[in-house]
Amino acid sequence: MHKAGWLGAVLLALVVADAAASEVGLVTAVSGNVKLQEEKEPASELKPFVKVREGDHLMLEGTSRLQVVYFEGGRQETWQGAAALEVGNSSSRVLKGNLQPEVRTLPPILVKQLSKTPSPDGNIKTGMIRMRSIPPQDRLESVEKIYD
16 A cells, blocks of 8 residues: 555656646736637637747737747747737747747746746635634623633
């Protein structure tokens, strides 16, 4: 049983490491109608501060604007106009349309901080604190009497 538990822990660690490693970039700005289609998922409206994975498809319509920062190399791409893009490991690839991105390279320290940005889905509890409420006055008095 000890070996089975150890093997399970190793497999879980590999799955968690693979999931974290699959996030290749962060959407830092979105305006207009931009949709994200993840593998095997229906397309959904893309919002800022969503992490993207290699193989995700981004669809920009009309005069949309999208800014993505890739963690590997610090490449920041700004796209404007209608296009379909595929997220790569360190840059986007145009699937449909004739757009070229405006490209900048961000400092490594900034990219490192951006990669730590929590997901907006609420599953990450970074920075959470527990607040305690003040007990009702009559209960506080009874506690003080017991203490005395």
